[in-house]
Amino acid sequence: MKSLLVVAHGSRRAASNDEIRTLTRNLAARAGDDYVRVECAFLELAEPSIPDGLREAIAAGATEIVVLPYFLSAGRHVVTDIPEEVEKVRAESPDISITIAPYLGAAPALGDVLLDQAQAS
């Protein structure tokens, strides 16, 4: 059972966290049969935390989880903080496969998305 966990920074502004939750629901609708579960978690300032998001996926039956960093640059959060949070649950549940996907900012298709946004102005 494969599960997807979108990981965002989290914000003091509730509307920003809700943007992530809406995006996650849209992803779940698009993902079709690829993932039985698509949820989000936050590095800080919002719930659930990354470990709790992973634990919930495992409790729901996930045996394979892809963590997807919703970040634009390869800063400390992407390079150090997210892997550290993931490691906590890997240590607890060594039989579960947890992989961290490349962060959003590294996506080759982002250039085309940006040019489309410019046209939409």
Place this chain on the structure above:
Amino acid sequence: MKSLLVVAHGSRRAASNDEIRTLTRNLAARAGDDYVRVECAFLELAEPSIPDGLREAIAAGATEIVVLPYFLSAGRHVVTDIPEEVEKVRAESPDISITIAPYLGAAPALGDVLLDQAQAS
């Protein structure tokens, strides 16, 4: 003469700012004839500032500039700060058309990009 200005937050980490500069060069290569000039500017912590980026585009002959917010959520930076910075140059150069495109996080295609990133893990 149409010009594109990618606007990012800016970081104390030089590598993050360089990521934006690299992305901007890639955009310029993809944009073809749509824009005679594709450059970047930063809200804070890096150069050029948004007003300076706009002024440089105007000095280079731009008559129409699209500002493209490289941000994931519609927080204060997108809603208030970027429009305020743009307004400074609109006031100086009322004959130049400056429009602000929707921020990256609002792009409908972002869902597909995220699912592709998940597959790349």
